[in-house]
Amino acid sequence: MKILVIGPSWIGDMMMSQSLYRTLKSQNPNIMIDVMAPAWCHPLLSRMPEVNEALLLPVGHNIVALPMRWRLGQMLRKKNYDQAFVLPGSLKSALIPFFAKIPHRIGWRGEMRYGLLNDMRILNNTDFPLMVQRYIALCYHRSRISSSRDLPKPLYMPALKVQEKEKEIALYTFKIHSKRPIIGFCPGAESNPLKKWPHYHYAQLAEFLIKNGYQILLLGSTKDFITGERILLNLSQEIKNHSYNLIGRTDLKQAVVLLSCCHTVISNDSGLMHVAAALDRPLIALYGPSNPSFTPPLSKKSKIISLVSNCDSLQKRNAHEEYHPSLIKITPERVMMELKLLHYAVGV
Numbered sequence: 001m002k003i004l005v006i007g008p009s010w011i012g013d014m015m016m017s018q019s020l021y022r023t024l025k026s027q028n029p030n031i032m033i034d035v036m037a038p039a040w041c042h043p044l045l046s047r048m049p050e051v052n053e054a055l056l057l058p059v060g061h062n063i064v065a066l067p068m069r070w071r072l073g074q075m076l077r078k079k080n081y082d083q084a085f086v087l088p089g090s091l092k093s094a095l096i097p098f099f100a101k102i103p104h105r106i107g108w109r110g111e112m113r114y115g116l117l118n119d120m121r122i123l124n125n126t127d128f129p130l131m132v133q134r135y136i137a138l139c140y141h142r143s144r145i146s147s148s149r150d151l152p153k154p155l156y157m158p159a160l161k162v163q164e165k166e167k168e169i170a171l172y173t174f175k176i177h178s179k180r181p182i183i184g185f186c187p188g189a190e191s192n193p194l195k196k197w198p199h200y201h202y203a204q205l206a207e208f209l210i211k212n213g214y215q216i217l218l219l220g221s222t223k224d225f226i227t228g229e230r231i232l233l234n235l236s237q238e239i240k241n242h243s244y245n246l247i248g249r250t251d252l253k254q255a256v257v258l259l260s261c262c263h264t265v266i267s268n269d270s271g272l273m274h275v276a277a278a279l280d281r282p283l284i285a286l287y288g289p290s291n292p293s294f295t296p297p298l299s300k301k302s303k304i305i306s307l308v309s310n311c312d313s314l315q316k317r318n319a320h321e322e323y324h325p326s327l328i329k330i331t332p333e334r335v336m337m338e339l340k341l342l343h344y345a346v347g348v
Helices: 011-027 039-045 066-079 092-099 131-137 164-173 199-211 222-233 252-260 271-278 332-346
Strands: 002-006 032-037 051-056 083-086 104-108 119-121 182-186 215-218 243-245 264-268 283-287 302-306
Touching: 002 011, 002 066, 002 092, 011 032, 011 039, 011 131, 011 271, 032 039, 039 051, 039 252, 066 092, 083 092, 092 104, 164 252, 182 199, 182 271, 199 215, 199 222, 199 332, 222 243, 252 271, 264 271, 264 332, 271 283, 283 332, 302 332
Parallel strands: 002 032, 002 083, 032 051, 083 104, 104 119, 182 215, 182 264, 215 243, 264 283, 283 302
Antiparallel strands: none
């Protein structure tokens, strides 16, 4: 059986989608799964052994580009796919499998995609509270799975592997030679700046950690470069000697390898948070106005800190602050305490 998946456009969602691929392979090891996604997600797909081929979706986010989607659909007809899974909820994401005339096209209703999907599921948010459950549920016939309680246990979680040789090359390339254990910081949040833990909190935490014998590695996209520089500006020169700001200096493939080198990761709710979880790194996940009950890090080695109050919202923050009040309330001392408890719990 040949399957086409229209994958998510966000790194975190793409990581969670691996649970669908792993579940499909568990049902039938002989199926072939191709995933169509933007180029920036391909370094993740290349590390998923369940994926046969990563196909390029050469269309930017929120762009319809109807003629291009039609041409892609015509090209994919030659591959003779048996099924298509459409993971994004947009109408445009369902066009290519429809144009490709794939016989069985599965997905949640989303933007009223009647006709484009011929196996369209109606979603009640309370039935599948986690996004990963919604992905996995699509693997089963609608008559069998009506809520998360019906899903087989345990669920297949995202899992990425990195070879030791890759780690050695990455550390050598970026001149990270100290024998101190590495704590990774992921201080960005590309999809929503209100998800960012304050840079001055990161700086204070870096001081605590370096004085306790660690070194700090900052990772993120070019959009977060200034955040990394602001963190370093708050550090003394002695502390800076044990800090590496690689934000904007790595591609996603390199960032995955460097995250695998980390003893522990401290991260905002971001795509790299989900990558760290899939790498099985001990992880402190800092949540502000986003919902940790919907897209938590999928790892038993993670600890979520969220101090959102009932009056907080995505728009609300103090007039004199650039950060969300719920994230300001998470102190570096609190993170240090949770970090020690996490290390004790996972035995590191």
